[in-house]
Amino acid sequence: MSPRKAAALRAGDRTLREHLIATAEQMISERGTAGLTVRAIARAAGVADGVLYNHFADKEELLAHAMRARVATVERALPPLPAPGEATVEANLRVYVEHGLILHNGMLPALTGLLAHPEVLARFAALSGGGENWRERLAGYLRAERDLGRLAPDARVDAATSMIVGACHEPVLSVLFQGEDLAHRVSVDAVDDLVTAVLTGIAPR
Template structure:
């Protein structure tokens, strides 16, 4: 191992491949992916530019792994999602909304710089293995609560899921489209209003 590689790994015992992924993930969390170059990642990692190609086929593969690492890093900060039948549906939905807002705020800004790079997004999607994501968990939770009788028998859970997901997207995308940084924090009152609207609707009784 060259002195430069050794210096890059001095702080821990992870492999150079892992070090490069961690470095790229940290850079994504701090500045997004726009303009993120191989040279910038290599300099930050403390290695020569060509070292990246010893461990990844190209920059797109590294970025896909870094994005996945970002998802996992954000996920580790989140509390567990409630199970059907626990507490109240209202309280549980509040947790799901807050979970989704944190997840989107932590991850969507990283995707903004990759909209013109579908190959990175395709490789990122492949890393997930098609597993159940937050949206799937939310829809499954609402269906289970309907089956338990804690929601109306005819409750349109897919529409309710789309409403909640849309609010989480909007909190981030509306800011990104204005050329700003991270999303503004959604107030607890706004979360309460969303949950109440999902559960009660807006038509007169």
């Protein structure tokens, strides 16, 4: 092991590959991906520029892994999602909405600058390994509640899922496309209003 590599790993027992991913994740969380170069990542990691190519095919692969790590970091800080049949559907949907908003907001720095690099997003999606994501868990939760009779038997679960997912996407998209800092302004009232609209609709009763 070279002295420079040893210095980079002195603070812990993770591998150099893990160290590079963690470094890239930290940089993404602080400054986003726009203008993030191999040289900048290498310098922050305390290694020579070429070391990255010993562990990753290219910068895009490293960024995809860093984004995957960022999602895991954000998710670890979130409370567990409720199971069907627990508490009330209304209270549980609030948890799902808040979970989605926090998750998307936590990913905002990583997404900044990637609109012009779809190959990174494609590799990031492939890293999920087909596992169940937040959207699929939400849809599964709603279907289970419908089966339990806690939602109407003809409840349109897919449409309700799309409403909630779209509402969580909207603040992030506003930032990406309009440059507005809206991702930090979603109030508790907005969460309650969304849950109410999903459960009761907007037609007169």
